[in-house]
Amino acid sequence: MRFSKRSDFLVSSPLYAFSKKVKEMEGRGVEVFSLGLGEPFYDTPEAIKKAGIEAIEKNQTHYNPAAGSMKLRQALAEKYQAEAANVAVSSGAKPILGAVFWSLLNEGDQVFLAAPFYPPFLQIIQSCGGQTILIDTKPSGFKMTVESLRSAFENSYQENPDFAGQKYLLVNSPNNPTGTVYDKNELKKIVEFCRENKITVISDECYNQFSAEKGFTLRGFSQDVIVINSLSKSHAMTGWRIGFVIAPKELVGVIEKFLENYLGCPCSISDAAALVALQTPALPDLTKQRQVIHAWLEKMQIPFASSEGGIFIFPDFADFMRSKKLKTSTELATYFLEKVQVATTPGISFGENYDTHLRLSYCLQGEKLREVLQKLEKAF
Numbered sequence: 001m002r003f004s005k006r007s008d009f010l011v012s013s014p015l016y017a018f019s020k021k022v023k024e025m026e027g028r029g030v031e032v033f034s035l036g037l038g039e040p041f042y043d044t045p046e047a048i049k050k051a052g053i054e055a056i057e058k059n060q061t062h063y064n065p066a067a068g069s070m071k072l073r074q075a076l077a078e079k080y081q082a083e084a085a086n087v088a089v090s091s092g093a094k095p096i097l098g099a100v101f102w103s104l105l106n107e108g109d110q111v112f113l114a115a116p117f118y119p120p121f122l123q124i125i126q127s128c129g130g131q132t133i134l135i136d137t138k139p140s141g142f143k144m145t146v147e148s149l150r151s152a153f154e155n156s157y158q159e160n161p162d163f164a165g166q167k168y169l170l171v172n173s174p175n176n177p178t179g180t181v182y183d184k185n186e187l188k189k190i191v192e193f194c195r196e197n198k199i200t201v202i203s204d205e206c207y208n209q210f211s212a213e214k215g216f217t218l219r220g221f222s223q224d225v226i227v228i229n230s231l232s233k234s235h236a237m238t239g240w241r242i243g244f245v246i247a248p249k250e251l252v253g254v255i256e257k258f259l260e261n262y263l264g265c266p267c268s269i270s271d272a273a274a275l276v277a278l279q280t281p282a283l284p285d286l287t288k289q290r291q292v293i294h295a296w297l298e299k300m301q302i303p304f305a306s307s308e309g310g311i312f313i314f315p316d317f318a319d320f321m322r323s324k325k326l327k328t329s330t331e332l333a334t335y336f337l338e339k340v341q342v343a344t345t346p347g348i349s350f351g352e353n354y355d356t357h358l359r360l361s362y363c364l365q366g367e368k369l370r371e372v373l374q375k376l377e378k379a380f
């Protein structure tokens with residue numbers, strides 16, 4: 001059998017390969033303590049669960065429009081001071097990312113992306129024909145600045161002076177995997193720079209309920225920014241699969257065609273529950289957990305850039321790796337898994353320059369987090 005060239009871009013990320021290893025261990029009956037999870041420890045709030053049950057009882061189990069029920073699109077539009085025609089809903093932020101890039105990208109179009117990055121970003125962009133231009137943020141404490149963007153932009157012209165395609169910037173703040181939250185003023189400058197240089201901004205705001213500036217959206221700076229978000233993390237609804245995009249109407253029109261043909265509507269039961277979720281407060285921020293993990297990393301003298309939002313932190317274990325003669329982040333994660341049964345995520349999953357890092361997810365209950373860190377400490 002022969003497969004499409006575009007499918008070659010979809011490699012199985014080390015992130016998923018490593019979590020398979022963890023699942024296998026659990027399958028053998030080993031208790032694994034996880035700092036690897038990509039979701040909050042909370043369960044879905046009761047009112048949302050009830051709304052799902054009611055939707056089933058009322059037989060709201062039929063097809064909805066492909067971009068979600070009009071009621072849900074309207075409710076989201078109100079939240080973002082937009083119109084329903086600016087909103088499309090699908091089965092999580094992931095298919096929305098796919099729909100957005102499928103709709104926008106032509107062969108060779110450029111997408112600027114801060115590295116380290118959430119692995120599907122790269123694969124979705126490349127399989128849709130886009131070219132990613134990575135901006136390494138490690139030297140600047142995992143923060144892209146308007147200067148680092150400008151320099152990547154100018155380099156891209158030097159390398160390809162005849163480039164006539166479109167340019168995009170994908171922003172992810174609070175960030176997966178680093179926990180970086182971009183400063184508002186810096187973001188404003190970045191959006192202005194993009195407007196001046198005809199770069200379309202796409203903002204993945206999936207973690208925007210987990211930071212001091214709860215609910216902050218880049219759409220506040222410009223209605224041209226394409227905003228992607230979901231209820232997965234904000235309302236502990238990862239399995240319900242509701243994500244959405246707020247975008248100019250013409251783009252939403254193309255996305256709708258994509259959804260009609262590739263995916264169909266988001267689950268009608270989840271759609272009904274999402275309406276209630278929008279009236280339910282988002283989960284509390286994880287300030288306490290951040291304090292616990294920062295204090296632990298300091299105590300262990302592991303270099304890190306502090307996590308100010310989201311649910312992750314991305315410390316650098318280079319010294320520890322040297323002392324144990326471990327060569328890669330996968331070897332390091334395996335070491336912790338085998339020695340003390342603590343699961344983490346290898347840094348290589350988030351870009352090739354990060355093979356001495358691990359992504360630690362701190363979205364555990366306070367005491368549980370302390371307990372897992374104590375276990376990890378034993379491996380030192």
Ligand SMILES: Cc1ncc(COP(=O)(O)O)c(C=O)c1O
Nearest residue numbers: 092093094118176206230232243
């Ligand atoms: C940055 C980012 N965007 C999108 C997603 C996908 O979320 P969803 O569960 O809504 O598909 C995730 C999930 O981990 C994420 O970290």
